[in-house]
């Protein structure tokens with residue numbers, strides 16, 4: 001995670017970002033702290049990367065890379081506004097014992113790559129290039145399922161799809177939740193065929209970034225503005241942990257965006 005000490009909205013690279021609208025950095029830090037403290041209280045180990053002045057989106061660490069088995073596939077951002085984050089994230093991985101895989105293709109890390117059981121679900125359409133799906137597959141020698149996003153509000157895969165059980169036994173299919181309308185027809189077919197038991201989230205819950213949630217397989221850290229999704233989670237035996245990151249939503253990010261999973 002990265003404390004949003006320099007958070008602001010000074011440019012617009014997604015439809016949520018309106019630079020004319022004021023932001024409250026102290027409030028962003030307070031809200032972020034509640035997420036951080038909830039992770040720690042529930043037994044998770046949280047590592048921090050130092051925020052860099054002039055990189056207001058660095059709080060969205062999900063975009064800082066994608067890690068499996070001690071290897072970190074580094075990001076290559078679509079927009080120059082975020083390119084300055086590439087060095088700090090790569091340096092952090094190298095300094096913390098990860099082997100860094102340097103990307104040739106544009107990709108925004110765990111914003112667009114989600115590990116679901118043994119396969120990598122990979123988003124494209126707005127940020128990560130389709131060719132990065134081949135690259136991430138070869139870096140980790142895993143099957144990649146490509147999914148195309150079509151709604152500009154849901155420009156990263158992690159804004160439209162959530163993996164609910166990060167660790168599954170070999171061969172088992174992961175449980176996911178997703179917003180069908182965020183995907184093109186072919187991707188909706190792939191998701192329906194591959195994940196018949198998935199939770200399909202309503203447009204209302206999706207529109208408040210309900211799917212931008214983090215799960216440890218039991219607790220699901222989720223926006224309090226998505227009560228329908230919380231009810232669906234409870235029906236399936238998960239425990240929703242509501243965390244309000246309204247200030248960080250002004251930058252187009254939520255709980256999952258502020259969280260990069262480290263798999264050693």
Ligand code: ARG
Nearest residue numbers: 014060062111156251253257
């Ligand atoms: N302002 C950031 C951007 O547009 C938000 C990133 C959100 N991150 C995510 N994983 N969805 O790049």
